[in-house]
Amino acid sequence: MIEEYLFRAILASLMVGTLLGLLSPLINVKGIAFLTHATFHALLFGAVLGMILGLMVGNLSLIFWISLIVAIVVVMVIAEMEIRGYSSDTAVGATAGLVAGLTVLGFGILYKVMASKPYFGLSESIVTYLTGEIFLITLNDLWMLVLGGVIAFAIMLAFYRDFIYLSFDPEGLESHGGNVRLYLMILYFLVGAIGGLIVKTVGLITLQVLAVLPGAIALTLSKDLRGLIGLSLGITLLTQVSSVILGYLLDVPPSGLATVFLGTLYGALMVRRKLA
């Protein structure tokens, strides 16, 4: 009989794998891997801010909501800066730097607030946001993940071709009547929203790896769009589910296993390419 927490973890990993498997090729072809780095900082700042407020008002579910909102606001600011002519590097660097500074200030306040509270739930600790705790996913967390994930999935699928064209030739898209601003905003919104939705499951560090490497690997191996998406989805789902099962069997963090597996696979491909 499969244990309930493991079953929840597998369901969560299927949702995470689907979302990141679809998003990762876009991150690679659009060249916005650094955006996931900014999302990392935004989510951490949001989690710190959410924890401060959550501990103060006694509602730790604020961590999820505030980190989600902060991540979305930050990526939208970056999108707006790019639309206004700032380079992607500058927009991400400046925004992520500012948010990182605010996070340091936030930690200073958080420690003081924590010192005044004798107990808070393990599943809501800041460390969870860094490493991910898929085995501590509650039924409520799972519902949020599935509900939000289905909405994000539907939006991403509906605009997928437009995101691909946006990555291929934004000027051409505009000259043929496409709304570059709209598509860029939706794409960046999705990066922030998906990051906020799944961070508790995989953690901030693994989120960056899972958002970038499956798409990078698929891009190396596939020749067409279908192959790219199919391979990325397959790699992400396989990595996520197998790392959860292995993590359970070996009693090690699944997010760490997923990172090592994808890193090794990408490294092997690079070596093969060099030798070819």
Add this chain to the structure above:
Amino acid sequence: MEYVIEAENLTITYNGYEAVKDLTFKLKKGETMLLLGPNGAGKTTLLRVLAGFHTEYRGKILVFGRPPLEVKDRVAYVPQTFSLNTRVPLSVLDVVAMGALYRRGIVHFNVPRDIIDRALEVLDFLGLKHLAERPFRELSSGQRQRVLIARALMSNPELLLLDEPLSALDPKARIDATSTLSKIKAEIGLTMIITTHDVNPLIEIGDKVMLIDRRLVAFGTPEEVLRDEIIGSVYGPASRTVKVGERLYCIIGDVHLRVR
């Protein structure tokens, strides 16, 4: 007389800096204008204004009698191929279909059948139908250029703007691209503006030539503009125009090394 473009004392600026100034010219329907000038002369800038991408300018510029921004759907712009992100694994058909999709709503999960049929028809017209399923990134520079022209034709434009369609092409690919443009001129009668560093392969389809160097140097027929004293004033005294039989050739040396 029906003019497609009317420009009068047009000065284009970027953040207040004058990129090109005092352009005055008119282009009639069906005419092809070759836009010549050294690097940084303002050729692409002028195309971007005509395409409605750049709106920071003074003076008068009308396309089909209206400001460019209002007639974007009647104009097609063919960018330089190096500006494309070829890491994206799109097929030739995907790229060409892009030219018609954005007339229909904002969501494009699938490419409608009629757009696929139209894309195949345009590819066939340009002799590229056999490449339809090939990955765009695997094409040669010349084939890519012609696919981008096919994409531009998908929206049935009335004005076609081509940014250096012959740059970085080998001689064979240049001939193919020039033949494509000749066919469009002869069979569709499109009004075209083509920026180029090398006017020679295109001279037969050019009704007008405009020479700019951050200002208007000359505008007129090829015979009026391609003269030693005019070419020499921009490209230096080593530049020449020669006539072989009835054909005019322009020899302008390596303008890329010119120091301002």
